[in-house]
Amino acid sequence: MYKIYTETLFVGKETIFLPVCHSTNTELNQLLKKQEKVFEGTVVITDSQTAGRGQVGNSWEAELGKNLTFSVLFYPSFLSSKDQFFLPIFTSLAIVEALKEYGCFSIKWPNDIYIENKKLGGILIENNLHGQVIEHSIVGIGLNINQEFFKEKKAVSLKMILQNDLSLEIVLKNILESLEQYYLVLKSGNQDFLKKRYLSYLYKYEQLHFFKIKEEIVEGIIKGIDENGKLIVQINGKLNSYGIKEISFL
Ligand code: BTN
Numbered sequence: 001m002y003k004i005y006t007e008t009l010f011v012g013k014e015t016i017f018l019p020v021c022h023s024t025n026t027e028l029n030q031l032l033k034k035q036e037k038v039f040e041g042t043v044v045i046t047d048s049q050t051a052g053r054g055q056v057g058n059s060w061e062a063e064l065g066k067n068l069t070f071s072v073l074f075y076p077s078f079l080s081s082k083d084q085f086f087l088p089i090f091t092s093l094a095i096v097e098a099l100k101e102y103g104c105f106s107i108k109w110p111n112d113i114y115i116e117n118k119k120l121g122g123i124l125i126e127n128n129l130h131g132q133v134i135e136h137s138i139v140g141i142g143l144n145i146n147q148e149f150f151k152e153k154k155a156v157s158l159k160m161i162l163q164n165d166l167s168l169e170i171v172l173k174n175i176l177e178s179l180e181q182y183y184l185v186l187k188s189g190n191q192d193f194l195k196k197r198y199l200s201y202l203y204k205y206e207q208l209h210f211f212k213i214k215e216e217i218v219e220g221i222i223k224g225i226d227e228n229g230k231l232i233v234q235i236n237g238k239l240n241s242y243g244i245k246e247i248s249f250l
Pocket of ligand 1 (some may be wrong): 052054121141
């Protein structure tokens with residue numbers, strides 16, 4: 001059970017706690033189908049997901065009650081579907097800023113939360129589009145807080161970094177408040193500000209790094225993101241843009 005009193009206008013004002021569920025993203029989606037009105041900012045949170053979903057069809061694992069696994073509902077009808085990549089931008093920015101007191105986190109494109117070369121958290125955003133309009137967006141967030149052992153060798157938790165247990169409620173409150181702040185920046189139309197700030201946290205930005213592109217290993221430098229949210233990488237002096245399924249970091 002979570003007792004959170006967020007100092008927000010709408011994010012976290014409605015919170016649904018499920019001790020166990022398949023996936024908080026799926027639960028929120030089902031709620032939207034069966035309930036006429038679901039308030040913007042509604043949070044679905046669980047202690048245990050039996051079928052937690054990650055990006056590109058991966059699964060998401062978290063030990064019972066040790067980590068944060070939750071989803072937040074937004075209605076970003078002000079955003080055109082071609083600009084939907086600003087949703088992972090505002091979300092990842094809100095998270096790294098909310099976690100500042102625990103360490104220097106970075107954002108691995110498009111929206112993994114990293115510290116050095118380890119992954120602390122991931123985001124799965126599922127949008128419902130109607131033509132050019134985004135009708136709703138389910139922002140699913142998984143953050144490793146108090147878990148100490150992972151199958152995935154790149155995974156890290158706040159406990160592993162800080163050597164002590166943290167209150168899930170406090171971290172959640174900070175994140176929800178930050179999410180609302182950054183969502184309101186997005187709503188105000190200040191996309192340039194968000195993009196600049198996002199780049200300031202971008203993992204391996206302006207650094208030479210190895211990538212895998214179409215089964216080939218190449219060395220390149222991340223130069224930014226293009227107008228579709230694709231990653232711009234300079235390879236042999238040439239700039240190319242890549243989507244999530246087209247490039248992986250080595
Ligand atoms: C990734 O890095 O692959 C994204 C992981 C997203 C996991 C979260 S946990 C809460 C929400 N519910 C899900 O099934 N997935 C997201």
